[in-house]
Every structure is written in C-alpha cells, then in structure tokens.
Amino acid sequence: MKHSSFKQWLGLPLLVTVFVCCLLFWIVLGILIGHWGILLVATICLYLLMVLIGYYFLSVLFRSTDEALATIKRFTEGRFTLNTAERWNNSSNPLNDELYRLSEYLQHTKRSFEFQQDQLGALIENLGSPFLFIDRHGTIRLANELFQQTFELKVDPKQERKYDEHLTDPILIRLIKDALTLKTEVHHSLVVPIGIQRYHYDVYCIPIRRGHGHSKGLVVIFHDITRLKKLEKIRKDFVANVSHELRTPVTSLKGFAETLLEDPTIDESERNKFLTIILKESDRLQLLIQDLLELSKIENEHFRLDVEKTDLGVITEETIDLLAEKARRKKIDIDYNKQGLGVVLGDPTRLKQMFVNIINNAIAYSPEGSHIKVLVMEQASEVLFRVSDNGIGIEKSEIPRVFERFYRVDKARSRNSGGTGLGLAIVKHLTEAHEGRIEVESEPGQGTTFNIFLKKYKHK
Structure with missing residues (x-):
C-alpha cells in the first residue's frame, strides 16, 4: 500500500466521523437546552479542537508509518544497515525500535551467511579434487576451478545447462544419471582421455538428502589416482x-x-x-x-649427500682419465672444454658417479673413430655439464623414457657393453638430490646431448 492511499484510507473517514459526532452532539444539546447559537459556537470550537488533536496524532502516526515502510523497503532491497541518527530519531516509536533490532539481526545473519559462503567456497576451491554440484533436475550449479581446468570446460552456473550438455564421457554421464535416478551413492573407476594424456579417477557420486529421503541434488568428486596407477x-x-x-x-x-x-x-x-x-x-x-x-x-628417504665446495672441472678431468682406456679401444676422441670456474656445492663422489654414467653411455653408443664433446660452463646462477656424442641417437617419443629403470635404446648393444639399464635412473635421482635438472636433446642417427644444470656455489 502506498503512503498517500494509506492517509486517504485513514484520514478522511476519521475527519468525517468527528464532524458527524460533533453535529449529533450539537443537535442533542440544542434539543435539551434550547440555546442554539451558543451551542453552535461551542460545537464548532469543540470540532476544531478535536480536528487539531486528531491531526496531531495522525501526523505522528503517518510519519512513523512512512519511516517504517521506508525501512522495510530497504530491507527488501538487501540494505539492512541503520545508522545511529536514524535510531535516535525513531526511538520514540516502538515500531521503529523493533525495526532497528530487526536490522541488527538481519545484519548479523547476513554476515554469518557470507562467512559460511566464503568458507564453503574456499573449501571447494582448495579441495584438491575436481568437484561438481548438480541439482535434482540435473543442472550443474557449481564446478570448482580444478574441475574446469582438468576437463578443459568452462562452466557458468547462470546458464543453467544440464550435466550431459557439458560432459562428454558416456560412462561418467551414466554414473551421474544412475545416482540421480536411484538416489544412492555410486562409485566407479574412470579413465578420462584429456588431450594426449590419460587420467585415472575414482569417481564418487553422492546424493544430498533432506527430510523424508528427498534429494536436493548430487555431489560428484573425482579423486585423481593417475600417479598411483603409474607407480x-x-x-x-x-x-x-x-x-x-x-x-x-x-x-x-x-x-x-x-x-x-x-x-x-x-x-x-x-x-x-x-x-x-x-x-x-x-x-x-x-x-x-x-x-x-x-x-x-x-x-631412500634417509639418503643424504656429503656436500662441499666442488670444482666440476676437476671431477670431469678425473672421469675422462678413468674412461680414457675404454674410449681408446674404440678409437674415440674425447674433446674437453671448460669455460669459467664451474664451482658448485655438491657431493664429489656422487658427481663423479653421475659423470661416469653419462660419458660411459656416450662411449658405448658411439661408433668407432667418432668424437665426444664434454663441456663444463659457468652460467649466471648455474653450472652446465654437457656431454655430446654422434652415436645412434634416440627417437623423440622415446626421450622421456631414457631415465626409466632397465630402459635401453639398443638392448643388444647395451648388454654387450655390460650395461644394466639402471645408469641413467641413478643419474636422474642424483641430479634431483643436488637440486639440479637434466635435459636430453637427440636426433636418430645424429647423436645425443645430455645437459646437467647444477646450482653455482655462492661465496658467503
């Protein structure tokens, strides 16, 4: 109801009622007393007095009503804050006092709701697993960022699209459909191809129930077990x-x-x-x-390096001297070059073990009469150890596998040379233990280059 119509509804009938009462009072007294002139004047004065009193009370009522309606309108718009001045002005009116208390309660409720929403959002986004919430009609209402990144999908809950319009995997669609239909938990292992990778997931579809078994929707959680499958x-x-x-x-x-x-x-x-x-x-x-x-x-988790200030140039020279006879038997020349100091903080014994494996592999896989280049080069924050040969090379698709245990590019040649297939796996683990990194560049028939980057020693 609008304020003006409220005044018309209450004010005009009230004035008419007062006038009628005064008129009846004047007629009755006139009949009883007979002094019509005096009674008329008295009645008019009484009427005016009653109008003034009525106007005062009506104005107070209308003002309070207008303020209450304005406050309620603010509440419906989601603005629950009332300042101190508004509280003071309305203190004489019990209705507005109650509205102020209602304002405080609504503010507290809103803050609690926003806090719970923030907590829930943080929990879902940091769950560590792809997450979906689907309502009982099959509409996706919530999808965390990890789900969208993992499945390369952009989910906008405002569009209110069904789950089978977003998802493409038929097994996953069937799992969600079964869980929504049967209203019971469904669990299944799933292999999801994303790009060129294959990811393994344990998928849990869990209905959200409320009173009398009614379902509000479905929570779908994807536990990534790809690493476990690989292990x-x-x-x-x-x-x-x-x-x-x-x-x-x-x-x-x-x-x-x-x-x-x-x-x-x-x-x-x-x-x-x-x-x-x-x-x-x-x-x-x-x-x-x-x-x-x-x-x-x-x-082993208890493995520790005996680190000290180490000159990679010295370690490399000792390694080349150790393998010189083997290279000589195959008529292979080893060309060694050093640029800069090449000092790192590492375990000399383990570094030599790494270099022996790398250079020994280069000799084993290089033809007779070929050349091997060994480089130690100081860079801005690292020291590079590089070994390049012109041997049989490695196919690009096979490069990621060279550090696997027992993997051999050429099994027959490796066995004939006495290799176990574990050398590069040892090199990789020792490089990581030194907080370094290893890279491989290779072309079939052109040779292979191993680059090991180690942190440069910093003088204190």
Whole structure:
C-alpha cells in the first residue's frame, strides 16, 4: 500500500466521523437546552479542537508509518544497515525500535551467511579434487576451478545447462544419471582421455538428502589416482625387468656349470672358454645387484649427500682419465672444454658417479673413430655439464623414457657393453638430490646431448 492511499484510507473517514459526532452532539444539546447559537459556537470550537488533536496524532502516526515502510523497503532491497541518527530519531516509536533490532539481526545473519559462503567456497576451491554440484533436475550449479581446468570446460552456473550438455564421457554421464535416478551413492573407476594424456579417477557420486529421503541434488568428486596407477605399473615393470635381467646371467651360469660338471672330457681350451663366460656373467650379475642396491639407497628417504665446495672441472678431468682406456679401444676422441670456474656445492663422489654414467653411455653408443664433446660452463646462477656424442641417437617419443629403470635404446648393444639399464635412473635421482635438472636433446642417427644444470656455489 502506498503512503498517500494509506492517509486517504485513514484520514478522511476519521475527519468525517468527528464532524458527524460533533453535529449529533450539537443537535442533542440544542434539543435539551434550547440555546442554539451558543451551542453552535461551542460545537464548532469543540470540532476544531478535536480536528487539531486528531491531526496531531495522525501526523505522528503517518510519519512513523512512512519511516517504517521506508525501512522495510530497504530491507527488501538487501540494505539492512541503520545508522545511529536514524535510531535516535525513531526511538520514540516502538515500531521503529523493533525495526532497528530487526536490522541488527538481519545484519548479523547476513554476515554469518557470507562467512559460511566464503568458507564453503574456499573449501571447494582448495579441495584438491575436481568437484561438481548438480541439482535434482540435473543442472550443474557449481564446478570448482580444478574441475574446469582438468576437463578443459568452462562452466557458468547462470546458464543453467544440464550435466550431459557439458560432459562428454558416456560412462561418467551414466554414473551421474544412475545416482540421480536411484538416489544412492555410486562409485566407479574412470579413465578420462584429456588431450594426449590419460587420467585415472575414482569417481564418487553422492546424493544430498533432506527430510523424508528427498534429494536436493548430487555431489560428484573425482579423486585423481593417475600417479598411483603409474607407480603400480612401474612396480610391475620393475619386478618383470629384474626377473628378466637376473634370469639371463643365472641361466648362463647354470648352463655352463652343468656342462663342465657333466662332461669331464672337455679339453682345456674349451673349459677355459666356459669359465671365462661364467666369470663374465658373474661380473654382470654382481654389477646388476650393485646398481639395484645403489638405486635403492639413493631413493631412500634417509639418503643424504656429503656436500662441499666442488670444482666440476676437476671431477670431469678425473672421469675422462678413468674412461680414457675404454674410449681408446674404440678409437674415440674425447674433446674437453671448460669455460669459467664451474664451482658448485655438491657431493664429489656422487658427481663423479653421475659423470661416469653419462660419458660411459656416450662411449658405448658411439661408433668407432667418432668424437665426444664434454663441456663444463659457468652460467649466471648455474653450472652446465654437457656431454655430446654422434652415436645412434634416440627417437623423440622415446626421450622421456631414457631415465626409466632397465630402459635401453639398443638392448643388444647395451648388454654387450655390460650395461644394466639402471645408469641413467641413478643419474636422474642424483641430479634431483643436488637440486639440479637434466635435459636430453637427440636426433636418430645424429647423436645425443645430455645437459646437467647444477646450482653455482655462492661465496658467503
């Protein structure tokens, strides 16, 4: 009801009623007393007095009503704040006093609601898992940022689009549909291809219920188990590879030992040949076990480096001297160059172990008469150790796998050279232990370059 209509509804009938009452009073007294002139004047004065009194009370009532209606209108617009001046002006009116108390209550309720909304938003955004909220009609009402980034979707709840209009995976759509239909929790493992990657998720569709089993909607949470799946695959591959790598030398040892024991007529030269093979396979088995133990030690959480100020140039020269004979037998020249000081804070023994593996691989995979370039170069905040060869090279798709355990670019050549397939895995872990990084550049038939970046030593 508008203010003017309220005044018309209340003011005009009240004035008419007062006038009628005064007129009746004047007629009755006139009949009883008979002095019509005096009674008329008295009645008019009484009427005017009553009008003035009525006007005063009506004006107070109208002002209070207008203020109350204005305050209620502000509340409906979401503005619940009343300042002290407004409180003081309205203090004489119990209605406005109650409206002020209502204002304080609404402000408190609004702050509590906003705080809870902020908490809920922070919780959902920092959940660490993709998250969806779907109402009982199948409309997506909320999707956290991680869900949108992971599935490369832009979800705008204002558009009120159905879940099957956003999602494309048929299994996921079926899971959500089953959960909405059956109104019960649904759990399923899902493989989601995103780009060139395949992600593994445990998907939980959980209905949100209220009284009498009515469902308000559905919460969908995606737990990323991709890393666990990869670790499980690595573990299985590791067991299979270890079994295979151990079986080969053990079979050779057993076969030649049985031959020597069962055939005493074998001549001396043949016997020596068999014993040489047994010794070679024993050395290979010992090296494999040694590398396995070394890798296990490096990966242990209690593994620590004995760091000290170390000159990479000195370590590199010692490594080249150590492998010089092997390079000479293949007629391979090693060209070493140093630029800058090349001083880092590292473990000299472990650094030499890394360099031996890298340069030894370069020698093993390079043809006879080729060249290997070794560089130690000081940069702004790092020291670069680089080894380049012109060997068989690595396919681009295979480069990410070279640091896997037992991975070999050329299995036959690696075994003939005495490799275990664990060298680069050890190098990678030791590089990370030094807080460095390793990069590989390669072209099939053109050669391979390994770059190891280590933090430069800073003088205190």
